[in-house]
Amino acid sequence: MLQSHFIIEFQKYLLKWYKENRRDLPWRRTVDPYYIWISEVMLQQTQVDTVIPYYEKFITHYPTMHALAQAPQEEVLKHWEGLGYYSRARNLQAGVREVVENYDAQIPSDRKTLLNVKGIGPYTAGAILSIAYQKPEPAVDGNVMRVLSRIFQIDEDITKAKTRKTFEQLVYTLIPEDDASPFNQGLMELGALICKPKTPLCEACPLSHLCQARQAGKQTDYPVKSKKLKQKGIHYVAVVLQDDQGRYLIQQRPSEGLLAGFWEFPLQEISASTDEVLPSAEQFIEETFGTLSIKWSVCEETAQHIFSHLKWQLNVVQGKVLSGQVPSLQEKPMRWIAETELKDYPFPVPQQKIMKIARIAY
DNA sequence: TAATCGTGGCA
DNA sequence: TTGCCAAGATT
Numbered sequence: 001m002l003q004s005h006f007i008i009e010f011q012k013y014l015l016k017w018y019k020e021n022r023r024d025l026p027w028r029r030t031v032d033p034y035y036i037w038i039s040e041v042m043l044q045q046t047q048v049d050t051v052i053p054y055y056e057k058f059i060t061h062y063p064t065m066h067a068l069a070q071a072p073q074e075e076v077l078k079h080w081e082g083l084g085y086y087s088r089a090r091n092l093q094a095g096v097r098e099v100v101e102n103y104d105a106q107i108p109s110d111r112k113t114l115l116n117v118k119g120i121g122p123y124t125a126g127a128i129l130s131i132a133y134q135k136p137e138p139a140v141d142g143n144v145m146r147v148l149s150r151i152f153q154i155d156e157d158i159t160k161a162k163t164r165k166t167f168e169q170l171v172y173t174l175i176p177e178d179d180a181s182p183f184n185q186g187l188m189e190l191g192a193l194i195c196k197p198k199t200p201l202c203e204a205c206p207l208s209h210l211c212q213a214r215q216a217g218k219q220t221d222y223p224v225k226s227k228k229l230k231q232k233g234i235h236y237v238a239v240v241l242q243d244d245q246g247r248y249l250i251q252q253r254p255s256e257g258l259l260a261g262f263w264e265f266p267l268q269e270i271s272a273s274t275d276e277v278l279p280s281a282e283q284f285i286e287e288t289f290g291t292l293s294i295k296w297s298v299c300e301e302t303a304q305h306i307f308s309h310l311k312w313q314l315n316v317v318q319g320k321v322l323s324g325q326v327p328s329l330q331e332k333p334m335r336w337i338a339e340t341e342l343k344d345y346p347f348p349v350p351q352q353k354i355m356k357i358a359r360i361a362y
Numbered sequence: 363t364a365a366t367c368g369t370g371g372c373a
Numbered sequence: 374t375t376g377c378c379a380a381g382a383t384t
Contacts, residue, residue, distance in 0.1 A: 043380040050370065050379090084368025087383075121382045141380045161363065164381095188380055197378060198373070230376090258367065307368060349369065366383085373377090 002173055010210060011176050011183065017206035018186030021193065023048075026055055028185075033107040033132035034065050034096075040127045041092050041119060045085060048192070054083050065105050069097045077261055077346040086260060086348075091119030109133045122164060130180040138171035139184045140164050143191025149223035150195060150213040158223045231311040236267040238354045239281045240318045241294070243326050243336055248360070250345065252333040258307070263345040265354055266334075274315065281317040288334075293322040301357045305350035312350055316357045 022028065025048065027039035038058060042051045058079055062068035068076070073093060080089035095118040099107055107128065108114045114125040126139030138144075145158045145167050152170070156163040175183050194201045200219045202208045213219045241249040251266045253259050268284045270276045278298055285292055299316040306312075326336070337345070342362050347355075355362045 040380065041382095045367095045379055045381060046369080047371070047379050082369075084370090085381085087367065088381090091382075119382070123381060127380070139380080142378085143380065185380090192380080228377095260367090305368090307366095309366065364384100367381105369379100371378085373375105 006210070007174055010174055010207065011179070013206040013210075014186045014190065015176075015179055015182055018182050018189055022182075022185070022189055023193075026052060031132050031181075033128055035059060036128055036132045037095075037107065037120075037124070038092070040124045041088050042083065044088060044124070046083065050083070054080070065096045065100055068093055069100045074261065074346065078344075081346045082349060086262070088119065090260070094118040095120060107132070109135070111137060122168070126168075127184070130175075130184045134178075134180055136172075136175045136177050136180040138168040138175065139188075140167045140171060141188060143188040143195075144171070144184075146197065146223050147187055147191045147195045147207075150200070150219055151207060151211045153212040153216070153218070153222065155224050157226050159225045159228075231306060231309055233311045233313060235270050235272050235313045236315070237270055237277050237280045237284075238264075238314055238316045238351075239266045239268060239284055240316060240354070240358045240360070241266075241285070241321065242319070243321045244323075245336075245338075247336040247338050248342070250335055250337060250342075258310075259348045261346070262348045262351075264347065264351045265358075270315075272313075277315045277317060281319065285319070289326065292326070294319040295322055299357050303350065303353040303357060305353065314350065314354060316354055318358055 027035060030036070039051070039055055042055055042058075061079060062071060071093070073090065076089050076093050077086060080086055098117055099105060108117070109129065111125050111129060114120050114128060115122070120128070123139055123141050126137045129135040129137040130139055142158075145164070148154065148167055148170055149158065154166065156166055190205070190207070194205045198220070202211070202214050202219060205211070205214075208214050213222050239249075243249070249266065250263045253262050253264060255261055266284060268280045270280045278296060281296070285294065296317060296319050299318065301316070303314040303316070304312065305314065339360060342355075342360070347362070352362060
């Protein structure tokens with residue numbers, strides 16, 4: 001059990017350090033729960049410098065919850081393009097619609113209700129409650145677990161879901177009643193700027209005199225986390241097809257799963273060898289349109305894209321339809337679009353790499 | 363619980 | 374180059 005003088009000491013040094021060292025970030029110039037919500041979702045598993053331009057653009061386009069609620073989903077995805085983890089965008093919009101419809105556009109201020117809103121989990125709920133509503137609630141992210149696991153030499157594996165609860169209980173004992181926002185943000189800022197994963201700057205740390213790992217010289221042994229497996233490799237051929245008018249064939253991905261709802265040049269999975277590249281492309285066209293007269297060229301350059309759990313190897317084949325008539329597409333989620341229209345569709349990064357290889361402007 | 367879901371930075 | 378890492382949520 002922690003003694004009260006330790007807790008007071010912890011709060012005092014952390015709050016003083018945060019007050020003097022906090023970065024001036026766009027979302028720190030407001031306490032509007034809607035803007036805090038957007039920033040927290042964008043910051044999930046994403047670095048601050050990456051988020052800043054997306055945040056600025058997003059709140060300009062969707063300054064109110066009503067604006068976001070009424071926007072077409074594909075337009076929202078377009079604004080999220082390149083930021084990754086696209087279910088965040090769909091869930092954010094779904095959550096905002098829930099709040100507009102069920103709570104008269106007032107974001108709930110209690111944890112239980114907040115957790116029922118789409119896209120809001122334990123961390124984001126705590127962040128909104130503490131930062132926007134000044135409530136003494138924990139907001140435990142990777143920074144907080146790293147900082148606290150070092151200070152208290154906590155050995156639990158932070159990759160396990162239930163470990164977060166251990167840290168939440170600890171934060172409940174540490175967090176000050178009246179300074180919840182700077183306390184939570186201070187813990188995260190300390191993790192980001194000082195208590196870094198590889199090379200913690202303990203000499204500059206305001207809590208080093210309270211840190212057990214530091215006293216034991218074992219800072220980099222914490223946090224404890226199990227290793228993750230290597231990405232599984234998959235080989236594809238991207239089929240870049242143009243009709244006689246120079247339009248490109250693009251296809252929409254399914255509404256669930258990887259890169260849901262995004263557009264792409266049709267991908268055909270192949271086994272590793274390159275001698276399958278052209279036959280696979282031809283097979284795709286055969287299955288989609290039947291027999292067509294096409295002038296093919298195989299691109300020498302290939303692309304690679306690494307996801308959290310997958311590694312794509314991409315070959316590119318370009319084809320031009322020689323005959324005038326292209327069969328109709330029926331119910332397939334495909335379209336023929338002009339090169340100038342590509343910019344109106346959301347394309348994920350691997351597709352942008354394919355465009356570069358195929359020398360298509362985007 | 364464990365797997366899924368992006369992308370860019372960095373040692 | 375490779376692996377790790379970043380203000381996690383969902384299923």
